[in-house]
Amino acid sequence: MQITFLGTSSGVPTRGRNVSSVAVRLPQRAEVWLLDCGEATQHQLLRSDVKISQISKIFVTHMHGDHIFGLPGLLASCGMAGNVSHIDIYGPTGLGEYLDACLRYSETRLSYSIKVHRVKAGIVCEDAEFYMVAAPLKHKVTAHGYRLVERDRAGKFDVDKAIAMNIPPGPIFGELKQGKIVTLPDGRKIDGKQFCGAPQIGRKIAYCTDTIFCDSSVELAQNADVLIHESTFAHQDADMAFQRLHSTSTMAAQVAQLANVKQLIMTHFSPRYSPGNPILLEDLVNEARSIFANTIPAHDFMTYEIAPTNG
Known part of the structure; x- marks a missing residue:
């Protein structure tokens, strides 16, 4: 299972970071599930080794522009990829109307079918190999985090x-x-x-953005192989985080620690921590590591592989 970060900035793009989007390549099948789709995600895909034609599902956390502005353009490009037949899109109330308006007023006609599903807490989709769970987060608008679970597989047959x-x-x-x-x-x-040998334990990814620290993030991330958590602000800027309902680096680390995850990957960084400012991204990473050692910061086009494990 491979994770590719297509955008790791919060709010607005910077020279080095685009806004939110994460691609997950599913093992043993040519399929990609996309988490959020900020502006210019399709350009990021072209610069990565993720194939647009393999996108089958898109999961949107909430309706803020830095998470959805890239969706209409990406859908239009998918139609030109040649072999896309259907895409399922999952997100909050209003997402379907937003897409309808964008496609209608731009007179864009897709050559394939899409279906928009309104997300509620619980299992939002499943098949024989994978399922996705949603849980409410705490943000200024309705927002959900996601947990992608690979089902356990039988051990190798002798x-x-x-x-x-x-x-x-x-x-x-x-x-x-x-x-x-x-x-x-x-x-x-x-x-x-x-x-049969030892069973192969299914891999688990939790994705929590945008949110301030909340219990549902901890529940969503429980025992995950990887927790991708927004870390918009430094601990010193906690007051700003509470005002805007975003997480600090230490909040992300606390979720990882309480949830007993294996790896925390920080993302959704505020541009205020770019070089030349008094607080730098490295400071946020060190703050998080002081609470949860297995922490790394994401950067655009970073790829992280989750290897299978046996029980």
């Missing part, structure tokens, strides 16, 4: 052991791979679990 026990290949192997107890034609009862 074919050689099965053959050595004179078990006939075919449909029986399929049942044994699922860990079922199978009765063979000769009357033997075989427990499939003895042929």
Whole structure:
């Protein structure tokens, strides 16, 4: 499972950082799920190795422009990619009307179908391999964080052991791979679990932006492999964070610590911490690491790989 950061600034783009968007490539299938779509996300995609044609789902946290202004343009470009047949879009009330207006007044006609789903707390979509959960965050407008979960997979099937026990290949192997107890034609009862290695534990990503510290962020991130959390302000600017309902670096670290995540990736940085200012991005990172050591800052086009693990 691979995470690519397409935009890591808050509010407005800078010379080095675009506004919010994160692409997640799903393992073992040519599919990308996009988290937020700030202005110029399609340009960022062109500069990355993420294929626009593989985007199948887009999840929007809230209706502020730095998270949605890139959506109409990206949808128009997806239609020109050639092999896009359908995209599901998930977000708050008003997202469908916004897209309808943008496409209608620009006279943009998509060559594929889209469906806009209004997000509520709980599971917002699922299939046999993955599911996405949403939870409310605490911001000036309705906002949701997301938790992407890969379902656990059965361990590797020991074919050689099965053959050595004179078990006939075919449909029986399929049942044994699922860990079922199978009765063979000769009357033997075989427990499939003895042929399967340790299960592969599904990977988990939590995405929390925009929000001030809240309990639902901790619940959403519980035991995640990676928590992507906004860190708009430095701890010294906590008053500003409370006024604008954004997180400080230390709030993000506290969520990571309380949720027992493996890795915190900070993003959504205010441009005020650029070189030449009294507080720098490095200061925010050090503040977070003083609470949660496994912390790294995101930058545009940074790719982070989550390797599979066995139970």
